[in-house]
Amino acid sequence: DIQLTQSPSFLSASVGDRVTITCRASQGISSYLAWYQQKPGKAPKLLIYAASTLQSGVPSRFSGSGSGTEFTLTISSLQPEDFATYYCQQLNSYPAFGQGTRLEIK
Amino acid sequence: QLQLQESGPGLVKPSETLSLTCTVSGGSISSSSYYWGWIRQPPGKGLEWIGSIYYSGSTYYNPSLKSRVTISVDTSKNQFSLKLSSVTAADTAVYYCARQGLPTLFDYWGQGTLVTVSS
Numbered sequence A: 001d002i003q004l005t006q007s008p009s010f011l012s013a014s015v016g017d018r019v020t021i022t023c024r025a026s027q028g029i030s031s032y033l034a035w036y037q038q039k040p041g042k043a044p045k046l047l048i049y050a051a052s053t054l055q056s057g058v059p060s061r062f063s064g065s066g067s068g069t070e071f072t073l074t075i076s077s078l079q080p081e082d083f084a085t086y087y088c089q090q091l092n093s094y095p096a097f098g099q100g101t102r103l104e105i106k
Numbered sequence B: 001q002l003q004l005q006e007s008g009p010g011l012v013k014p015s016e017t018l019s020l021t022c023t024v025s026g027g028s029i030s031s032s033s034y035y036w037g038w039i040r041q042p043p044g045k046g047l048e049w050i051g052s053i054y055y056s057g058s059t060y061y062n063p064s065l066k067s068r069v070t071i072s073v074d075t076s077k078n079q080f081s082l083k084l085s086s087v088t089a090a091d092t093a094v095y096y097c098a099r100q101g102l103p104t105l106f107d108y109w110g111q112g113t114l115v116t117v118s119s
Helices: none
Strands: A004-007 A010-013 A019-025 A033-038 A045-049 A062-067 A070-075 A085-090 A101-105 B003-007 B018-025 B035-041 B048-054 B059-061 B069-074 B079-084 B093-101 B105-109 B113-117
Touching (some): A004 A085, A019 A101, A033 A062, A033 B105, A045 B105, A070 A085, B003 B093, B003 B105, B018 B035, B018 B093, B035 B105, B048 B093, B059 B069, B079 B093
Antiparallel strands (some): A004 A019, A019 A070, A033 A045, A062 A070, B003 B018, B035 B093, B048 B059, B093 B113
């Protein structure tokens, strides 16, 4: 089974900051990775797929990169509505998610 | 706009079977491009994929839950369903249904329904 490990698990940042979240896969998954945003009490929302393709309607301050075993999600300038929990998901065979990164306001 | 809505009991007794249905509106569950999946999230924890089904009835399940899971589809009602047997408190979670694009991308989600396992 492919395991995904996100870091950090918790991140405190301010509006306007640039933040990066990392997702590492236990084996190579090419570009088969997606990122989701989840706010309290809500379903996850798809942000990025194929490691770097922005889902329609997602603001351009979100970007993704990486391939193989290491991937990053970057938010270029945090907005108040971006404070949430972020999950990566590998898109190979059996779906699997990272443990999540909780992004909070400093 | 595609919408998914979970329904079913919010309380299930230990050792019994959890049963949920997802109703799809604004699109056809018989689309050849998609699977339909179930994902759960225990309170305060992360996401766990349970299993997925194609409109033809083809299924695949999380190996860790496979022995207890059955997912079925009713194309006439545009619904798919989840059954999880022999539940314990560890199965207490918010259960989501979602549309699964290829290969395993979840692009539309239901709002989720909390199922508590307790006597």
